[in-house]
Amino acid sequence: MASKPSTTRSVRDQGVPDGLFRSCMDVIRTSHTKGQMLRTLFIMSGVFSDKLLYAELLTQFYVTTEALGALIDEASEFDLETLEKYKGFHLDYLSDLSSLLGPSHLAQIDSFKTPSSLKYIQALKENASHESLLAGIIILWGPMVIGGGAMLYPKVKKAYGGECVKTFEKFIGAGREQRRKEFIDYIDTVGSRLTPSQFSKVVDLCDTYMKMNNEMMIQVKRRPWWFKWGVGVVVSVAVGAVIHAYTKNPKK
Known part of the structure; x- marks a missing residue:
């Protein structure tokens, strides 16, 4: 099986040379690697065995994706073209959070928001240009x-049941390669219409938003019930080491 770095490189190379997709993948390479480390540590620390831990993590991406969706709705002239089918998929996050958390899900979502997710939302709103929407x-x-949706679907379904996987349903089943190609082609096609300064702004904002993704994961507070035992101590040390490395060199 291909390693994650080689898989990422393979996906990156599906974009056109010097195109927007490759340029964005290149600028987020280090942050993406750190993000993969953080996701691995979340799995180690119980994200698929503790429903509230998973819900808190999912909330961070729900609230930011919801903010992005609202901004896309407001920008009526922003054309999603082949990606129109994904518009509003933040509602799928909300459906899963409702299933995970029950009738009090809206209050719990509000309590799960972290300073980093609020900062991310503010950045999306302040940069509400076409370049920011694209990033x-x-x-x-x-x-x-x-590919992340298809990868996570069976894990979440096994852990929490079929009613908690609405988030991933648009991204599973036949046509995965075609969906990937459509996405990459869309990014490169839109990128080809940008001025050099607009192109650079999208790349810079991708770098910023990828780092904010990682910051949101770092600020998730919940730990599973078994975390006080020996394995929890080991994972805690590992999490602490990654957080220290990330916060010590946040711009890399």
Whole structure:
């Protein structure tokens, strides 16, 4: 099986040379690697065995994706073209959170918001240009379309049941390669219409938003019930080491 770095490189190379997709993948490479480490540590620390831990993590991506969706709705002239089918998929996050948390889900979602997710939402709103919307789509939608949704679906379904996987249903089943190609082609096609300064702004904002993704994961507070025992101590040390490395060199 291909390693994650080689898989990421293979996906990156599906974009056109010097195109927007490759440029964005290149600029987020280090942050993406750190994000993969953080996701691995979440699995180690119980994200598929503790429903509230998973819900808190899912909330961070729900609230930011919801903010992005609202901004896309407001920008009526922003054309999603082949990605129109993904518009509003933040509602699928909300459906899963309702199933996970029950009738009090809205109050719990509000309590789960972290300073980093609120900062992320503010950045999306303050940068509400077409370049920012495009960067947000690359960072917040891209991982789900490119393969993360299909990868997570069976794990979440096994852990929490079929009523908690609405988030991933648009990204599973036949046509995965076609969905990936459509996404990459869309990014490169839109990128080809940008001025050099607009192109650079999208790339810079992708770098910013990818780092914010990682910051949100770092600020998730819940730990599973068994975390006080020996394995929890080991994982805690590992999590602490990654957080220290990330916060010590946040710009890398």
